[in-house]
Amino acid sequence: MTAPSTRVAEITKRVEGESAFLRDVSAEVARVLVGQKTLLDGMLTGLLADGHVLLEGVPGLAKSLAVETLARALGGTFRRIQFTPDLLPTDLLGTHVYNPKSGEWTVREGPVFANFLLADEINRAPAKVQSALLEAMQERQVSLAGETHALPTPFLVLATQNPVEQEGTYPLPEAQVDRFMLKVVVGYPTKDEERQIVVRMAKTARNATVSQVAQPEQIVAARRVLDEIYVDERVLTYVLELVFATRDPADAGLVDLAPLIMYGASPRASIALTQAARARAFMEGRGFVTPHDIKSVGMSVLRHRVITTYEAEAEGVTSEDVVQRVFDTVPVP
Secondary structure (H helix, E strand, C coil), rough: CCCHHHHHHHHHHHHHHHHHHHHHHHHHCCCCCCCCCHHHHHHHHHHHHCCEEECCCCCCCCHHHHHHHHHHHHHHCEEEEEEECCCCHHHHEEEEEEEECCCCCEECCCCCCCCEEEEEEECCCCCHHHHHHHHHHHEEEECCCCEEEECCCCCCEEEECCCCCCCCCCCCCCCHHHCCEEEECCCCCCCCHHHHHHHHHHCCCCCCCCCCCCCCHHHHHHHHHHHCCCCCHHHHHHHHHHHHHHCCHHHHHCHHHHHHHHEEECCCHHHHHHHHHHHHHHCCCCCCHHCCCCCCHHHHCCCCEEEEECCHHHHHCHHHHHHHHHHCCCCCC
C-alpha cells in the first residue's frame, strides 16, 4: 500500500500539471474584469467541483460580464436568459417544432444547452421555470416530448438574484437553493478598483475582445484529478464537526445558537464542502486539502443551507452570523 506522503506527492505533481491552464484563464479574465476575486474564485470553484453557483449582489457589479468572459476564455458556449414572470419552461429548455415541408418533428434547443448558462434574476421566474432549471442542473439532461437530451459537458449554471428589490419576485424555496453548491455574495469594488473600472469602461468604443486560452476538455480532465486529491481523516472530521454544529449547536458548545437555527445543513453540505475544498486546493496547485481550504469555501457553501428562525430574524441575526460563529468555535485540527 502506498504511503500517504508518497501518494500526496504524486497527486500534487499531477495537480501542478493539470492546473497550469488556470493561470492563463485568470490572467485573461483580469484583462476585462477589475477586482472581484471572490466572484472569479467562486466561479472556478464551482466549475472544477461540478457544482452550480448562486450569485447575489446589486445590479452593476459585472456578474454577467464575469460569466461571459470566463466562458470565452475557456472556449465554451455561453447563453444568458433574463428570467421574467411570464417565462415558460419551454423558453428555457426548448421544444419540438414541426416542419410541414418534411413532415418531421425536430428539436429546437433552448438556452440551457450551453456550457455556461447565466440565469439572470432567477427569483423573477415562476416556480415551474425554476423547477425546470433546477431539474436540468441536477440531472444534467432535459426531457423533450418523451426524449432525453444530454446537456453539454462541462455544464455550469450561474444564477443571479437581486437582494434589494423584491417586488414581483418568486423567492427560491430553501430546498431548491440547497441544490446550488455555492452562494457567492458579490460586493462593491474598492475605490482604487472602481477608478480602474471607470478608466477602462467609460468609453463609447467596445472593450477588448477576450481570447480563448483553454479548452472545455481541460476542465473535464481537471475534475478527474480533483477527485484524487487527498483529504486527511482529521480534515474530514473537521468538515463533519462543522456541519453537525449547524444541526446541534448545543453539542458543539453553542447553546445560545440553538433557538436561532430552524434547520441545519444537510449531508449535501458535507459533500459540497469537501469537493469545494478540493477545488480550492487544486487551484493552488496542491494535492491535499488543508483546514484553510475548508474555511475559505465554508461561508459560500453553508450560508444558504442554514435556515434561521423568526427569533433570529427579530434579533437581527443572519445565517452568515450563525455560520461565522460555528467556524469561530469548532476547533481547527
